Amino acid sequence: MNRQPTAFEQRVYDAIVQIPKGKVTTYKALAEKLNCGSSQAVGQALKRNPNAPEVPCHRVINSQLKIAGYMGKTEGDAVTRKLDLLAAEGVEFDAQGKLSNPACLLV
DNA sequence: AGGGTGACTGCTA
DNA sequence: GTAGCAGCCACCC
Numbered sequence: 609m610n611r612q613p614t615a616f617e618q619r620v621y622d623a624i625v626q627i628p629k630g631k632v633t634t635y636k637a638l639a640e641k642l643n644c645g646s647s648q649a650v651g652q653a654l655k656r657n658p659n660a661p662e663v664p665c666h667r668v669i670n671s672q673l674k675i676a677g678y679m680g681k682t683e684g685d686a687v688t689r690k691l692d693l694l695a696a697e698g699v700e701f702d703a704q705g706k707l708s709n710p711a712c713l714l715v
Numbered sequence: 716a717g718g719g720t721g722a723c724t725g726c727t728a
Numbered sequence: 729g730t731a732g733c734a735g736c737c738a739c740c741c
Contacts, residue, residue, distance in 0.1 A: 647737090
């Protein structure tokens with residue numbers, strides 16, 4: 609375990625860490641920032657690297673403005689907790705688990 | 716060295 | 729509005 613993150617992954621984390629509190633971003637926007645045409649690669653970086661508090665990966669959502677997954681799980685308490693974290697940051701979500709306030713979306 | 720997967724996205728039925 | 733298929737890049741086995 610504890611495999612070393614690649615340059616690409618580090619870049620992803622760096623971009624996420626730069627996200628201000630109360631704001632969220634999408635995988636696509638991140639991919640564009642990293643000059644990577646594939647958002648899936650970004651998701652891979654997070655899935656294979658649960659950096660948790662070091663990187664607020666919970667501020668990263670998909671194009672549907674919904675939580676894609678957390679801690680390597682696409683559903684379950686992990687995702688729910690992630691939603692709660694965002695709520696604590698000031699990001700409002702609706703009963704559907706979608707971003708209720710698009711103003712929090714960082715572009 | 717090669718194949719398969721995925722915390723995605725967009726389009727079509 | 730919901731469901732299914734194809735495309736995309738990077739990582740893992």
